[in-house]
Amino acid sequence: MNRVRLYDKTFRTFIPYDDIQKAIDRVAERINADFKDCTDIPVLLCVLNGSILFTAELMKRLAFNCEIVSTKLSSYTGTQSTGEVRQLMGLTADITGKRVIIVEDIVDSGNTIVELQKILAEKGAAKSYICTMLLKPDACRKDLHPEYVGLEIPNDFIVGFGLDYNELGRNLKDIYILDEE
Numbered sequence: 214m215n216r217v218r219l220y221d222k223t224f225r226t227f228i229p230y231d232d233i234q235k236a237i238d239r240v241a242e243r244i245n246a247d248f249k250d251c252t253d254i255p256v257l258l259c260v261l262n263g264s265i266l267f268t269a270e271l272m273k274r275l276a277f278n279c280e281i282v283s284t285k286l287s288s289y290t291g292t293q294s295t296g297e298v299r300q301l302m303g304l305t306a307d308i309t310g311k312r313v314i315i316v317e318d319i320v321d322s323g324n325t326i327v328e329l330q331k332i333l334a335e336k337g338a339a340k341s342y343i344c345t346m347l348l349k350p351d352a353c354r355k356d357l358h359p360e361y362v363g364l365e366i367p368n369d370f371i372v373g374f375g376l377d378y379n380e381l382g383r384n385l386k387d388i389y390i391l392d393e394e
């Protein structure tokens with residue numbers, strides 16, 4: 214399947230499943246190297262809904278004891294960032310004093326990550342790290358330096374592997390890009 218239709222838009226294959234898996238392998242290797250001897254229990258923070266598939270793939274590769282906490286944020290309608298980040302569901306557990314690895318599907322403008330880091334600081338996290346499957350460097354307007362990045366992509370709208378267009382497309386195995394034609 215190399216073209217999909219979601220509502221009024223057509224998308225074509227952009228990052229095949231195997232390349233996504235390889236990128237996640239590399240990210241997991243680096244996190245394992247950094248955390249393997251930890252004596253604390255770090256938290257993986259799954260940012261719903263987009264990060265569900267990435268978090269699942271990442272966590273099964275991690276070789277140290279860790280916990281999963283979720284929260285839900287929203288900043289997109291259609292194919293555009295609204296610039297306003299809303300927290301639709303708070304953190305599902307207490308993270309006071311813990312090291313938190315934010316697991317994001319994609320860092321675009323950076324607004325969501327900045328909001329999350331603020332929330333984590335307010336809730337008393339010991340430290341936070343950014344782990345994102347995808348990064349759009351040309352879209353990022355914040356001074357962010359994500360510790361773990363799967364793949365860098367151009368400033369285009371994509372769906373699949375957790376990412377959506379108005380909630381559709383999250384179940385696609387591959388990542389697709391908006392087909393302008």
Ligand code: IMP
Pocket residue numbers: 263288289294317318319320321322323324325326369370371372376377378
């Ligand atoms: P930011 O706050 O602009 O960095 O955007 C972060 C959130 O917007 C991500 O967690 C995604 O849920 C969503 N998002 C950003 N770019 C895309 C895209 O190309 N397709 C689908 N969702 C996106």
Ligand code: MG
Pocket residue numbers: 260261262263264317318319
């Ligand atoms: Mg997201």
